[in-house]
Every structure is written in structure tokens, then in C-alpha cells.
Amino acid sequence: xxxxxxxxxxxxxxxxxxxxxxxxxxxxxxxxxxxxxxxxxxxxxxxxxxxxxxxxxxxxxxxxxxxxxxxxxxxxxxxxxxxxxxxxxxxxxxxxxxxxxxxxxxxxxxxxxxxxxxxxxxxxxxxxxxxxxxxxxxxxxxxxxxxxxxxxxxxxxxxxxxxxxxxxxxxxxxxxxxxxxxxxxxxxxx
Amino acid sequence: xxxxxxxxxxxxxxxxxxxxxxxxxxxxxxxxxxxxxxxxxxxxxxxxxxxxxxxxxxxxxxxxxxxxxxxxxxxxxxxxxxxxxxxxxxxxxxxxxxxxxxxxxxxxxxxxxxxxxxxxxxxxxxxxxxxxxxxxxxxxxxxxxxxxxxxxxxxxxxxxxxxxxxxxxxxxxxxxxxxxxxxxxxxxxx
DNA sequence: GTAATTTCTTGAAGTACTTCAAGTTTTTTA
DNA sequence: TAAAAAACTTGAAGTACTTCAAGAAATTAC
Numbered sequence: 001x002x003x004x005x006x007x008x009x010x011x012x013x014x015x016x017x018x019x020x021x022x023x024x025x026x027x028x029x030x031x032x033x034x035x036x037x038x039x040x041x042x043x044x045x046x047x048x049x050x051x052x053x054x055x056x057x058x059x060x061x062x063x064x065x066x067x068x069x070x071x072x073x074x075x076x077x078x079x080x081x082x083x084x085x086x087x088x089x090x091x092x093x094x095x096x097x098x099x100x101x102x103x104x105x106x107x108x109x110x111x112x113x114x115x116x117x118x119x120x121x122x123x124x125x126x127x128x129x130x131x132x133x134x135x136x137x138x139x140x141x142x143x144x145x146x147x148x149x150x151x152x153x154x155x156x157x158x159x160x161x162x163x164x165x166x167x168x169x170x171x172x173x174x175x176x177x178x179x180x181x182x183x184x185x186x187x188x189x190x
Numbered sequence: 191x192x193x194x195x196x197x198x199x200x201x202x203x204x205x206x207x208x209x210x211x212x213x214x215x216x217x218x219x220x221x222x223x224x225x226x227x228x229x230x231x232x233x234x235x236x237x238x239x240x241x242x243x244x245x246x247x248x249x250x251x252x253x254x255x256x257x258x259x260x261x262x263x264x265x266x267x268x269x270x271x272x273x274x275x276x277x278x279x280x281x282x283x284x285x286x287x288x289x290x291x292x293x294x295x296x297x298x299x300x301x302x303x304x305x306x307x308x309x310x311x312x313x314x315x316x317x318x319x320x321x322x323x324x325x326x327x328x329x330x331x332x333x334x335x336x337x338x339x340x341x342x343x344x345x346x347x348x349x350x351x352x353x354x355x356x357x358x359x360x361x362x363x364x365x366x367x368x369x370x371x372x373x374x375x376x377x378x379x380x
Numbered sequence: 381g382t383a384a385t386t387t388c389t390t391g392a393a394g395t396a397c398t399t400c401a402a403g404t405t406t407t408t409t410a
Numbered sequence: 411t412a413a414a415a416a417a418c419t420t421g422a423a424g425t426a427c428t429t430c431a432a433g434a435a436a437t438t439a440c
Contacts, residue, residue, distance in 0.1 A: 058327070062335045064399095070330050083324030086317065092331060115313070122312035123305070127276065129319035134273030136326035137248070140260050141282060143333065144366060145252045148397070167417065176334060178398055183419050254429095338427070357387065368428055373389050 002027055004052045005104055008076050012127050013120045023121075026114045028105050032056070032097040039095035045084035046108040051077050054101025055165060058093050059173070069174040072098070072166065078128060098166055148177040152185050192217055194242045195294055198266050202317050203310045213311075216304045218295050222246070222287040229285035235274035236298040241267050244291025245355060248283050249363070259364040262288070262356065268318060288356055338367040342375050 002024055009015060015023065029052070032038060039045050041061070049056065056079050058071040070093065073079035084091035085108060106114070115121055142151060152175060156163050163171060168186075169179035192214055199205060205213065219242070222228060229235050231251070239246065246269050248261040260283065263269035274281035275298065296304070305311055332341060342365060346353050353361060358376075359369035 060331055060335065068334050070327055070334070081324065081327070082320040083328060086321055086324065092328065119309050119312070122309070122316050126312050126316035126319055129316055129323055130272040131276055133319055133323040133326060134271065134276065136323060136330070137260055137271070138273060138282065140326070140330065140333075141250055143330075144258050144260070144363075145250065169417070173334075177396095179418075180399080180420085181397065187419075189420085359387070367426095369388075370390085370429080371427065377389075379390085 001029055001052075002104065004076060005050050008050075009121070009124050012124045015118070015120065019118050019120070022117050023114065026106065026110050030103055030105055032101045032103060034097055034100050037094055037096045038103075039081060039091055039093065041092060041094055042090045043084075044088055045081040045091045045095075046088075048078055048080045048085075048106045048108075048111065049073075049095070050104040050106075051075055051079065052102040052104060054103070055098040056095060056101055056103070057098050057166075057170065057174075058095050059170075060093055067094075067170075067173065068176075069170050072162075072170075072174065074162070078132075082129075098170065143176055148175065148181060149185050151175045151177075152182065191219055191242075192294065194266060195240050198240075199311070199314050202314045205308070205310065209308050209310070212307050213304065216296065216300050220293055220295055222291045222293060224287055224290050227284055227286045228293075229271060229281055229283065231282060231284055232280045233274075234278055235271040235281045235285075236278075238268055238270045238275075238296045238298075238301065239263075239285070240294040240296075241265055241269065242292040242294060244293070245288040246285060246291055246293070247288050247356075247360065247364075248285050249360075250283055257284075257360075257363060258366075259360050262352075262360075262364065264352070268322075272319075288360065333366055338365065338371060339375050341365045341367075342372065 005027070006015070006020065006023075032054070038047070038049060038056075051073050053075060056073045057069050058073075058079060058081070059067045059069045061067055071079065079095060081091045081093050081095070083089065084093075115125075142154065146154060155171075155175060168182050172179045172182035175182075195217070196205070196210065196213075222244070228237070228239060228246075241263050243265060246263045247259050248263075248269060248271070249257045249259045251257055261269065269285060271281045271283050271285070273279065274283075305315075332344065336344060345361075345365060358372050362369045362372035365372075
């Protein structure tokens with residue numbers, strides 16, 4: 001059940017059997033129904049989610065009442081609002097299951113004690129966060145330099161299976177253009 | 191000389207005197223002239239920079255040959271390309287001093303041994319990276335939800351001194367609009 | 381302290397998108 | 411399996427920007 005996470009961790013640090021045992025005792029698995037929210041705007045986010053199976057997204061609702069997806073997460077990704085988490089401030093985001101998902105949850109207080117018992121995990125989470133930050137910078141680069149059509153084709157080239165997996169309007173907002181424009185790009189009407 | 195960094199670290203973890211000594215022996219200070227590059231596109235980035243004084247920026251050059259700033263860094267910020275750093279791949283970015291800057295540099299191999307000697311620093315760098323990632327997500331939110339004019343006024347409201355500190359065209363590209371448009375916003379001609 | 385360079389401004393023309401509205405198709409639910 | 415809900419498509423009209431070009435102002439360099 002926790003195998004996916006152990007495998008992910010072992011790519012970065014090596015855990016002793018006793019450490020795996022401690023870790024195991026701190027984890028919980030939960031099933032999130034499609035469209036269920038695990039975080040809402042205004043709430044303080046004090047849980048980290050590791051996606052074992054399924055797909056989650058982080059989104060906002062803009063002035064016009066339209067949802068805009070900032071981030072998707074799939075198998076073997078962590079998803080959370082680190083700003084709300086670290087600063088204990090209300091989140092600006094919603095986090096929702098796009099598909100029925102299995103996630104491992106770790107609460108902030110549990111993680112704190114866990115990191116004291118297994119300091120190696122500091123390293124694991126450091127490297128995960130640094131790589132995520134690097135990926136966010138690349139994302140900003142693509143948003144800055146590519147046209148809407150280029151962003152779509154680029155993303156589709158990198159992750160064709162994923163494009164099939166989520167509603168078009170969610171992907172459109174993730175790539176920062178309207179659902180209607182996505183439809184026209186796909187039809188080759190641009 | 192290293193005081194600024196020690197103070198930054200002590201906000202997150204407490205170092206023993208002997209640890210400070212070890213850390214000190216691993217650091218170097220260097221002065222970067224205005225406009226000097228510390229990283230160029232295509233190079234592998236294996237240095238972390240901590241800004242003691244001055245201002246640096248990470249930018250790209252787009253298809254039209256125009257520079258677009260992705261990130262600024264000022265006093266007490268780390269700046270680097272973590273994707274290039276971790277994956278040993280050529281960077282997509284330039285990193286340059288906007289003003290004459292004093293920076294602490296740590297090379298990758300040095301940091302690796304340092305983190306083994308002082309595991310507490312894993313925690314420090316984890317928290318720095320997680321907060322940076324959170325900030326990057328907020329940045330994407332603002333890019334998604336605000337008009338050019340709103341982004342300017344919002345940024346100017348948060349960091350008025352900084353707006354005075356860097357050339358307008360750099361800030362314009364950071365906020366993702368043209369230098370000419372920035373000029374019109376500031377003149378109230380929008 | 382004057383020349384050279386960099387940065388900022390302005391207006392006119394163009395364009396890559398958005399918005400709206402209505403209809404169609406697909407998926408979900410009971 | 412029918413009804414309801416969600417997702418996608420299409421065209422027409424609008425707009426928030428960009429690009430270009432040229433001059434003015436500020437800063438840097440010798």
C-alpha cells in the first residue's frame with residue numbers, strides 16, 4: 001500500500017528496515033472521490049498528499065467565477081500548499097481529485113516528529129522541493145515564451161497520455177488559455 | 191562577512207559553534223560586477239548563490255532576442271537553477287547581477303560533504319526550497335488572474351522600493367508585458 | 381564634461397487571444 | 411436506459427495587449 005512512496009524515497013535516500021517501520025506507522029491512506037476537495041480557499045493547509053493512484057489538481061477560482069488549474073499531480077507526486085503549510089496562513093487554492101484517487105496523507109505535526117526520528121527524510125523532502133521549484137521555473141519559462149498553440153503542442157508532445165486523461169477545459173486553464181480556444185487549436189482552426 | 195547567511199540559517203535551525211566553523215570553511219564570498227553573468231544558457235549549474243548584498247536575476251532570451259526575467263533575487267535570497275543542478279543538464283537560463291553584488295557561493299560537491307557533516311542544513315535547505323516553491327505558485331496565480339495593469343500595481347504596492355531599484359524593462363518582462371506597455375501604464379495612459 | 385550607451389516614452393497599426401451565445405456530443409446518474 | 415449534467419464546438423464581435431519606429435531623457439564611461 002505504501003510501496004509507491006517507499007520506492008520514491010529510496011530513489012533519493014536509503015532507509016533501514018526499522019526506519020521503514022517508523023515511517024509506516026506515521027502514514028495514512030485515504031481514497032478521494034472524483035471532484036472531492038481536500039483543501040479549500042481560506043483553509044490552512046496542514047497536510048501533505050502523496051498520490052499513489054489517480055490525479056489531483058490545485059486550482060483557483062478567478063473573478064469571473066472560472067476555475068483555473070495551477071498544478072496537476074499524478075502518481076508519485078506530492079501535492080500541497082507549502083505557503084499555507086509553512087506560514088500557517090489561509091490558502092489561496094483549492095486542491096481536488098480530478099479522478100478517484102488513492103493518496104497517502106501526512107499531517108504537519110506527524111511529519112515534524114517523523115523528521116526528527118528519521119533525519120534522512122529531510123534530505124528526501126529537500127530534493128523533492130528543489131526539483132519542484134525547478135519545474136515551476138520551467139513552467140513560467142514556457143508560459144512566457146510560447147504562444148497558446150505552442151504550449152498546447154509542446155505539452156501534448158511531452159505528455160500525450162495525460163492530455164487524454166483530464167477534461168480539456170482543465171488543461172486549457174493550466175496552459176493559460178480559454179477552453180474555447182483549446183477547442184479551436186485542436187480542430188486546427190488557428 | 192558570512193553573518194547574513196548565518197542569521198538566515200538561524201531563523202530555521204540552530205547551529206553549534208563547531209558547526210558554524212565547519213560551515214564557514216566551506217563558503218566563499220565573491221563580488222559580481224553589474225551585468226556580469228554567473229550562469230549562461232547551456233552551462234551546467236553546479237553552484238548555489240546566496241546574495242549578501244545587491245540584486246541578481248535569472249532570465250532567458252526569447253526567439254526575438256529579447257531578455258525576459260523569470261526571477262529576481264535580493265539580499266538573503268538563494269538563486270540557482272535547481273533543475274540543471276540536480277539533473278546535471280544544461281541550463282535554460284542566464285543568471286546575472288543587476289547591480290554590483292556580494293554573494294556567497296557554494297559548489298555542489300562542497301555542499302554535498304557539508305550536508306553530511308551538518309545534517310541540520312538539510313532541514314534549512316528543505317524549508318527554503320518549499321517556501322520558494324510556494325512563492326512560485328503564487329506568482330503563477332498572479333500571472334493567471336491579473337491584467338498587466340493589475341500586476342504592476344499589485345507588485346508596486348508590495349515592493350515599491352524594488353520598483354525603483356531595477357530598470358523598468360526588466361520589471362516589465364518579469365511581470366510578463368512589454369517595456370512599452372509598462373511605460374504607458376505608468377503614465378496612466380491605459 | 382562630452383560622447384556613447386542605455387533606458388524610457390509616445391502614437392499608430394496589428395494580432396493573439398477572450399467573451400458571448402447557442403448548439404452538439406459525451407458522460408454520469410438514478 | 412432515459413434524463414440530467416458535464417464537456418466540447420463553432421462563429422462573430424471585442425479587447426488587451428504587442429510590435430514597430432523614432433525621439434527624448436537619463437546614466438555610464440573615458
